[in-house]
Structure formats: C-alpha cells, structure tokens
Amino acid sequence: MPRPSSREEVVAAAQDRFHRRGYHASGVKDITDAAGLPKGSFYNYFASKEDMAIETLRRYGQSRQLHRLGDQAVPPLQRVSEHFEFLRADVVNFGIGYGCMFGNFAIETSEHSEALRTFVREALGRWVGALAGALRDAQARGELPAGRDVDLLAAALVRAWQGALLHARVLGDPAPLDEFETGTLEPLLAKEKA
Incomplete structure (x- = not known):
C-alpha cells in the first residue's frame, strides 16, 4: 500500500512558520520538524524553499x-x-x-x-x-x-x-x-x- 503524501503537512507548517516568523527566519529543517518529517523529505514535494513559499502564498491568497x-x-x-x-x-x-x-x-x-x-x-x-x-x-x-x-x-x-x-x-x-x-x-x- 503506498504511503500517503505528507505534502499537506509540510505546506501547513510552512505557512504557519512563514506567517509567524517570516521567510528568512524559517528554515527548511524548522518547517519539516514542525511537520514531523525528516528534512530530506521536503525535497520530495518542493524543489526549493522559494517554491514552497509560493505555494503557501497561493493558499494564503485563497483564504x-x-x-x-x-x-x-x-x-x-x-x-x-x-x-x-x-x-x-x-x-x-x-x-x-x-x-x-x-x-x-x-x-x-x-x-x-x-x-x-x-x-x-x-x-x-x-x-x-x-x-x-x-x-x-x-x-x-x-x-x-x-x-x-x-x-x-x-x-x-x-x-x-x-x-x-x-x-x-x-x-x-x-x-x-x-x-x-x-x-x-x-x-x-x-x-x-x-
């Protein structure tokens, strides 16, 4: 059985961290720790921190x-x-x-x-x-x-x-x-x- 994607947890953690701490004060490890995932798993979902930030901003805009x-x-x-x-x-x-x-x-x-x-x-x-x-x-x-x-x-x-x-x-x-x-x-x- 395939493992469920943790992308949503990463995005939610990133949005919270970016909003509360800012872009520069929120590292990839900080975000993956908040999502309960190893840092390396981040790159299964995003090519870069910048790409992740764009996704969080897109979702923020929808809200x-x-x-x-x-x-x-x-x-x-x-x-x-x-x-x-x-x-x-x-x-x-x-x-x-x-x-x-x-x-x-x-x-x-x-x-x-x-x-x-x-x-x-x-x-x-x-x-x-x-x-x-x-x-x-x-x-x-x-x-x-x-x-x-x-x-x-x-x-x-x-x-x-x-x-x-x-x-x-x-x-x-x-x-x-x-x-x-x-x-x-x-x-x-x-x-x-x-």
Missing part, C-alpha cells in the same frame, strides 16, 4: 475569500465593507503582530527574490482587481458616482489597509484597523452629495 467580492446576491458596497471586516477579524484572531503574509513577504523578500516579488505583486493585483470589480458594480447600481476611478480607489484601499495593518502591528493594537474603516473606507465609499 482571503476574494470570490465574495463578486457575489452578486450582496450589494456591492456591503461586499467591500464585509471583506475588510473579514480581514480585520482574521488578523485579530491570528494575532495582530503577524500581519498579512503578502505585506510581510513584500517587505522581506522583494529585493532578494524576483519570483516571490512577482508572485506578491500579482496577488496584490488580483486583490485590487476584485475590489475594483465590486466598485464597478456599485457604480452600475448608482452607489458610487459614475466618474469615480474605481481602479484607483481599489488600489488606494489596499494600500491604506496595508499601512493600517503595519501601524497596528507596531502598536500591538487593532485601533489603526478601526481607523481605516472610519477614516478611509467609509469616506471613500460614501456617495458624493449633490
């Missing part, structure tokens, strides 16, 4: 639930608000000090790994695109002015969120995430008054 931004059963601006509420709850539940894996990798690896930088850039682009799609839906429903540049607005929201999250990490307090909602999200999504 961000971007598909919900396209849910036509929910009003568009509600989708956007609920998206950031979900992200806030996830950050608080996991631990504010650990931040967002995309932001962490952007800071830690962008100068050293073209493959990781490219993956993070594309992942952030998908996030901006999903937000822009919901904002376009809001324009079509008259919830946002037709002339508003929703691509720019979506990019600004992602960048503001990442900045608020970084500030929350520094303070060890979710207050900047709340300030993002009241000081950035709500004003940017408000209908312009005639």
Whole structure:
C-alpha cells in the first residue's frame, strides 16, 4: 500500500512558520520538524524553499475569500465593507503582530527574490482587481458616482489597509484597523452629495 503524501503537512507548517516568523527566519529543517518529517523529505514535494513559499502564498491568497467580492446576491458596497471586516477579524484572531503574509513577504523578500516579488505583486493585483470589480458594480447600481476611478480607489484601499495593518502591528493594537474603516473606507465609499 503506498504511503500517503505528507505534502499537506509540510505546506501547513510552512505557512504557519512563514506567517509567524517570516521567510528568512524559517528554515527548511524548522518547517519539516514542525511537520514531523525528516528534512530530506521536503525535497520530495518542493524543489526549493522559494517554491514552497509560493505555494503557501497561493493558499494564503485563497483564504482571503476574494470570490465574495463578486457575489452578486450582496450589494456591492456591503461586499467591500464585509471583506475588510473579514480581514480585520482574521488578523485579530491570528494575532495582530503577524500581519498579512503578502505585506510581510513584500517587505522581506522583494529585493532578494524576483519570483516571490512577482508572485506578491500579482496577488496584490488580483486583490485590487476584485475590489475594483465590486466598485464597478456599485457604480452600475448608482452607489458610487459614475466618474469615480474605481481602479484607483481599489488600489488606494489596499494600500491604506496595508499601512493600517503595519501601524497596528507596531502598536500591538487593532485601533489603526478601526481607523481605516472610519477614516478611509467609509469616506471613500460614501456617495458624493449633490
């Protein structure tokens, strides 16, 4: 009988280690030890630590639930608000000090790994695109002015969120995430008054 693959255990351990400790502070041995496997077994599943990091980032991206931004059963601006509420709850539940894996990798690896930088850039682009799609839906429903540049607005929201999250990490307090909602999200999504 073939032995079951331990790839999932390696990926889960890598995602936890990368998120909690960062890319450079998480070695292959540390990850395989956490998965309960010998170090050499890692190479049965991944060619390199960088390849494993890309897989963990891909899975992290799937956990961000971007598909919900396209849910036509929910009003568009509600989708956007609920998206950031979900992200806030996830950050608080996991631990504010650990931040967002995309932001962490952007800071830690962008100068050293073209493959990781490219993956993070594309992942952030998908996030901006999903937000822009919901904002376009809001324009079509008259919830946002037709002339508003929703691509720019979506990019600004992602960048503001990442900045608020970084500030929350520094303070060890979710207050900047709340300030993002009241000081950035709500004003940017408000209908312009005639």
